[in-house]
Amino acid sequence: xxxxxxxxxxxxxxxxxxxxxxxxxxxxxxxxxxxxxxxxxxxxxxxxxxxxxxxxxxxxxxxxxxxxxxxxxxxxxxxxxxxxxxxxxxxxxxxxxxxxxxxxxxxxxxxxxxxxxxxxxxxxxxxxxxxx
Numbered sequence: 001x002x003x004x005x006x007x008x009x010x011x012x013x014x015x016x017x018x019x020x021x022x023x024x025x026x027x028x029x030x031x032x033x034x035x036x037x038x039x040x041x042x043x044x045x046x047x048x049x050x051x052x053x054x055x056x057x058x059x060x061x062x063x064x065x066x067x068x069x070x071x072x073x074x075x076x077x078x079x080x081x082x083x084x085x086x087x088x089x090x091x092x093x094x095x096x097x098x099x100x101x102x103x104x105x106x107x108x109x110x111x112x113x114x115x116x117x118x119x120x121x122x123x124x125x126x127x128x129x130x131x132x
Contacts, residue, residue, distance in 0.1 A: 001108050004115035005093065007101035014119065015096055016112040022088035029084035038095045045084060052076035 004016040025032040030049055033042035052073060060069035093103075109115035 001110060003106055003108055004112060005106050006104045006115060006119045007093075007096045008104050009099070009101045012099075012101070014116045015101055016107075016115045016119075017089060017092050017096065018112065019089055019106075021085050023085065025088035026081040026085035029080055032084065032088065033091070036092050036095060037099075038091055041091050041095075045080065048080050049077070052080060 003019045005019065007015045007017065009015070022032065029045045030042060033045050055076060056069045056073035059072050060066060063069075097103075105119065107115040107118050109118055
């Protein structure tokens, strides 16, 4: 069971955002940001990932050491992934608010689909008290 925040827009309907660390944002941060329509965040993550590859390539050229280059690339990409994974919730909710979504409630559910269904059916009432 996960904790989801439910957001509603008068025209676009419901959106749910899982709280906590995002493994998708950790492993593929740029693609995660594109899927969430986070314009500036997408650009920043693409630039950071490109910079990581360029730094690793420069290290390979300067030190003629492929292992150092690979190790530095793994470390840099892990740092970018950790940053994205821990900030994904905040970035996604900011993007939704910017697009006119308003937070309605928080729901404990198995999935995003279940959280939205619980909100629509009002099945979340009296099942858990969640302080936000």
